[in-house]
Amino acid sequence: MVGCYQCDDEWGWMLVTDRSHGESTGTGTAVNESPPDDDTIVQIEDLTVTFAGDRGVARVIQEVSIEIEREEILGVVGESGSGKSMFASALLDAVVAPGRTTGSVVFNPRSGEPYDVLELTSDRLQRVRWESIAMVFQGAMASFNPTMRIRDHFEETIRAHGKNHGERMAHAHELLSALHLDADRVLESYPHELSGGMRQRALIALALVLEPELLVMDEPTAALDLLMQRSIIDLLASLQQQFDLTIVFITHDLPLVAGLSDRLAVLYAFEIIECGPTGSVIEDAGHPYTRALLRTVPNVDVPVTEMEPIEGRSPDPTDAPTGCSFHPRCPLADSDCESTDPPFERLETDHDVACYHTEQSRDSVEYTLRDEEVGP
Numbered sequence: 001m002v003g004c005y006q007c008d009d010e011w012g013w014m015l016v017t018d019r020s021h022g023e024s025t026g027t028g029t030a031v032n033e034s035p036p037d038d039d040t041i042v043q044i045e046d047l048t049v050t051f052a053g054d055r056g057v058a059r060v061i062q063e064v065s066i067e068i069e070r071e072e073i074l075g076v077v078g079e080s081g082s083g084k085s086m087f088a089s090a091l092l093d094a095v096v097a098p099g100r101t102t103g104s105v106v107f108n109p110r111s112g113e114p115y116d117v118l119e120l121t122s123d124r125l126q127r128v129r130w131e132s133i134a135m136v137f138q139g140a141m142a143s144f145n146p147t148m149r150i151r152d153h154f155e156e157t158i159r160a161h162g163k164n165h166g167e168r169m170a171h172a173h174e175l176l177s178a179l180h181l182d183a184d185r186v187l188e189s190y191p192h193e194l195s196g197g198m199r200q201r202a203l204i205a206l207a208l209v210l211e212p213e214l215l216v217m218d219e220p221t222a223a224l225d226l227l228m229q230r231s232i233i234d235l236l237a238s239l240q241q242q243f244d245l246t247i248v249f250i251t252h253d254l255p256l257v258a259g260l261s262d263r264l265a266v267l268y269a270f271e272i273i274e275c276g277p278t279g280s281v282i283e284d285a286g287h288p289y290t291r292a293l294l295r296t297v298p299n300v301d302v303p304v305t306e307m308e309p310i311e312g313r314s315p316d317p318t319d320a321p322t323g324c325s326f327h328p329r330c331p332l333a334d335s336d337c338e339s340t341d342p343p344f345e346r347l348e349t350d351h352d353v354a355c356y357h358t359e360q361s362r363d364s365v366e367y368t369l370r371d372e373e374v375g376p
C-alpha cells in the first residue's frame with residue numbers, strides 16, 4: 001500500500017456523446033520516467049483545477065497527489081464545498097470550461113502501457129471513459145434520458161463504443177441480477193417507471209457494462225433513503241469482489257463510506273489533509289478537522305450536547321488562507337500554522353496527516369465511535 005503525500009460536472013445521460021470540457025495541461029512528465037508499479041491503478045500528482053473569474057483565480061483542487069491501489073475501495077470524504085465533485089471530474093479530465101486542470105492522472109491498465117488521462121486526445125478520452133474508467137453521479141433520474149428505455153441506454157453505449165452487442169447485453173443481465181434487479185423488467189422500463197433505488201442500481205450496471213477497471217462514484221447514494229443506501233453499499237462491496245473493481249467513492253457521509261472503504265482520504269479546502277487505512281483514520285484520526293468531522297457524526301451513544309458542529313466556514317477558493325488552510329477554524333493553530341503549509345507526517349503504516357500538531361490534536365479533540373463506524 002502506498003500512502004498519500006502532499007503533494008460539477010454532470011455527464012448526465014451523455015454517456016456516449018462528446019461534450020465541451022475545460023482545458024487540461026499535463027505536466028508533460030513522461031510516464032516512463034516514474035511509471036506506477038503493478039499494484040497502482042492510478043497515480044495522481046499535483047492535480048490542480050482552477051477557474052479564472054472576475055474575483056480572481058479560484059483554486060478548486062489544490063495540488064492533490066495520491067496513488068490508488070488496484071482493487072481497493074478508496075473513500076474520499078469532505079464537507080460540502082471541499083472540492084469532492086471537482087476531484088471526481090478532474091480524474092476523468094471532465095472539468096467543464098473555463099476550468100483548467102493541471103498535474104497528471106496516470107492510469108495504469110492491467111494490460112498495456114500507463115498513460116496520462118490529462119494528455120489524451122479527445123477521441124481517446126471518449127474511449128477511456130466507460131471502457132477503462134466509469135463514473136456514477138448522484139441522482140440517476142438526471143443521468144438517464146427520460147424518453148429512452150433503460151435497454152436503449154445500454155444499447156447506445158455498447159454501439160457507440162463498438163462492442164459486441166450480444167456479449168455486452170449478456171453482461172448487462174449479469175450486472176443487473178448481481179444488483180438484485182429483475183433484468184428483463186428493468187431493461188424494458190423507462191426511468192420514471194423505476195424507484196430511485198432501482199434507477200441508481202441500473203445506472204451502476206450501465207457504468208459497468210463495458211467492464212471498466214475503475215469506477216468513480218460521486219455521492220451515488222445521497223438521494224436515497226438510509227435503507228437503500230446501506231443496501232447499495234453492500235451490493236458495491238460484492239460487485240467489487242465479483243468483478244475485481246477498483247472503486248473511488250466520494251461522499252460527505254463519513255460513516256457510510258467507512259463501512260465500505262479500505263482507505264479514506266479526507267479533503268478539506270480542496271486538498272487532501274489526511275489519508276490512511278479506514279480503521280486507522282476512523283479510530284485514531286490525526287488531523288483536527290478529521291477529528292472534528294467525526295465529532296459531528298450522529299451517535300446514539302453520545303449526548304446531543306457533545307456533538308458539536310465545526311465552527312466557521314470553508315475557505316473561499318479565490319482567497320484561501322496562508323499556511324494551513326484549516327488554521328482560521330483550528331483551536332490548535334499557532335504562528336507556524338498561519339505562515340507555512342504543514343507537510344505530511346506519517347502517524348502509522350500508510351496513515352499520513354498534514355498537520356504540525358497531531359499529538360496535541362489526538363489529545364485534545366475528542367470523539368466517540370459507534371462499532372459500525374470502523375471500516376470493513
Ligand code: SF4
Nearest residue numbers: 324327330337355356
Ligand atoms: S497545522 Fe495547525 S492549524 Fe493546521 S490543523 Fe494542524 S494544528 Fe490546526
